[in-house]
Amino acid sequence: MRRPWPDHLGKVLAARLLLGGYFFVPYIVLYASSMGISLSLLLVIEALFALLIVAFDLPAGHLADRIGPRQALVLGAALQGGAALLLGTVPDAAAFWAAQPLFAAATALTMGADAALAAGVLRRAGRSGEFEAGERLFQSLNLAVTAVVLASASGLSLIGMRWTFVATTVAQGLAVVVLLRVADVRSESDVDRVPLGRRLRGLAQGVRRAPGLPVDLLAMILTGTAFSVLLYLTPVYYVRAGLTEHLVGVAAAGVALGASAAAFGLPDRWPLRVTVVLAVLAVLASAALGLESVAVVLIAAVVVQTAQARLVPRFRARVLDDLREHGEATAMSIVTTSRNLGFAVLTPFVGVLTAWSGPAGLAVLCAVLFAVAGLAMSARMSTRMSTSRQLETV
Numbered sequence: 001m002r003r004p005w006p007d008h009l010g011k012v013l014a015a016r017l018l019l020g021g022y023f024f025v026p027y028i029v030l031y032a033s034s035m036g037i038s039l040s041l042l043l044v045i046e047a048l049f050a051l052l053i054v055a056f057d058l059p060a061g062h063l064a065d066r067i068g069p070r071q072a073l074v075l076g077a078a079l080q081g082g083a084a085l086l087l088g089t090v091p092d093a094a095a096f097w098a099a100q101p102l103f104a105a106a107t108a109l110t111m112g113a114d115a116a117l118a119a120g121v122l123r124r125a126g127r128s129g130e131f132e133a134g135e136r137l138f139q140s141l142n143l144a145v146t147a148v149v150l151a152s153a154s155g156l157s158l159i160g161m162r163w164t165f166v167a168t169t170v171a172q173g174l175a176v177v178v179l180l181r182v183a184d185v186r187s188e189s190d191v192d193r194v195p196l197g198r199r200l201r202g203l204a205q206g207v208r209r210a211p212g213l214p215v216d217l218l219a220m221i222l223t224g225t226a227f228s229v230l231l232y233l234t235p236v237y238y239v240r241a242g243l244t245e246h247l248v249g250v251a252a253a254g255v256a257l258g259a260s261a262a263a264f265g266l267p268d269r270w271p272l273r274v275t276v277v278l279a280v281l282a283v284l285a286s287a288a289l290g291l292e293s294v295a296v297v298l299i300a301a302v303v304v305q306t307a308q309a310r311l312v313p314r315f316r317a318r319v320l321d322d323l324r325e326h327g328e329a330t331a332m333s334i335v336t337t338s339r340n341l342g343f344a345v346l347t348p349f350v351g352v353l354t355a356w357s358g359p360a361g362l363a364v365l366c367a368v369l370f371a372v373a374g375l376a377m378s379a380r381m382s383t384r385m386s387t388s389r390q391l392e393t394v
Contacts, residue, residue, distance in 0.1 A: 006125030021171030050344035052104030061333025076109030081172030088165030112332035120185035135313030143260030154249025212378030224339025259305035276374035287363035
C-alpha cells in the first residue's frame with residue numbers, strides 16, 4: 001500500500017537540498033589558483049578545515065540535541081551563507097583562510113543535525129525503521145539537484161567565479177526560510193540535559209559495546225578521506241583531460257545526474273563491498289587513462305559519486321541503530337567526524353604526495369583507501385538490509 005510522507009518530512013527534505021546548494025564546489029580549486037594558492041597549499045588549507053570540523057563536530061551535535069536540530073540548522077545555514085559571501089566579495093588568500101572556521105562551524109552544525117531532524121520526524125510518526133530508505137532517497141535527489149546547481153554554476157562562472165559564492169549565500173538564505181516552517185522535533189529522552197563530557201564517555205562506551213562498529217568507523221574514516229581528496233582532484237582531471245574551465249560545472253552536473261540515476265536504480269540488496277570494488281577500479285582507470293580521455297574521467301566520477309550516495313545512508317543508519325540513545329544529532333555527528341578525521345590527519349602528507357607524484361599519485365592513494373575500507377567493514381555493514389518499506393509519495 002502506498003503511504004504518504006510523514007508531516008514536515010517534505011519541508012525537511014527541501015531544506016536539506018537547499019543547504020547542499022554549493023554552487024562554488026566545481027570552481028574552488030580554480031578560484032584558489034587565481035589567488036595564487038596551489039593545489040598542494042589548498043589541500044593544507046582544507047586539512048585545517050577538516051581538523052576544525054573534527055574539533056567542532058561532537059560539541060555541535062551536543063548543541064543540536066540541546067537546542068533542537070532545526071535551530072542548529074538555521075544557525076549553520078547563516079554561518080555558511082556568511083562564509084560564502086566573504087569569499088565572493090573578498091577574493092584574496094587571507095579571506096580564504098579566514099573563511100575556514102566559519103565553514104567548519106557551519107558544516108559541523110548542519111551535517112549531523114539535518115539527518116537528526118529527518119530521523120526525529122520519522123520517529124514522531126512511528127516510522128523510524130524507514131530512516132535508511134529515506135536517506136537513500138535524499139542522496140539520490142541531492143545528486144539530481146546538485147546537477148542543476150552545478151550547471152547553473154557553469155553559467156555564473158562566465159560572469160565571474162565569485163558569483164558562485166554569492167549564489168551559495170542565496171541558497172542558504174532560502175534554506176533558513178524553509179526551516180522556520182518545520183516543526184521543532186526534539187529527542188523524547190532526557191539526553192539533551194546530559195553534560196557534554198558525560199555524553200562523550202557514553203558514546204565511547206557505546207562504540208565499544210556495539211558489535212563491529214569500531215571497524216565500520218574505520219571504513220567511514222578511510223572512505224571519507226578518499227571522497228574528500230577526490231572532491232578537489234576531479235576538477236583538475238577535467239581540465240587536464242581537455243575540458244575548458246567554464247565546462248567544469250557542466251561536466252560535474254552531468255556526473256551528478258548520472259550518479260543520481262545509478263544510485264536510485266541500484267537494488268536494496270546491493271552489497272556495499274561490490275560498490276567499493278567498483279570505486280577502486282574507476283579511480284585506478286582514471287589515474288591510468290584520465291589525462292587522455294575525458295570519457296574515462298566522467299565515467300569514473302559517476303561511479304565514485306554513486307558509491308558515496310550508497311555508502312553514506314548505510315553509515316548513518318548503522319550509527320543511528322547503535323548510538324541513538326546518546327542523542328540523534330550527536331550520533332549523526334559521529335559519522336561526520338569519521339568522514340573528516342582521516343582527511344584532516346593525512347592531508348599534509350597528501351600535499352607532499354601531490355608535489356611528488358601529481359594527481360595520478362593521489363588517485364592511486366584514494367583507490368588504496370577504498371580497498372582497505374572494503375576489507376575492513378563488517379558483514380553487518382556490507383549486507384545490512386533496511387527493516388522497513390521504501391518511503392513513498394502520495
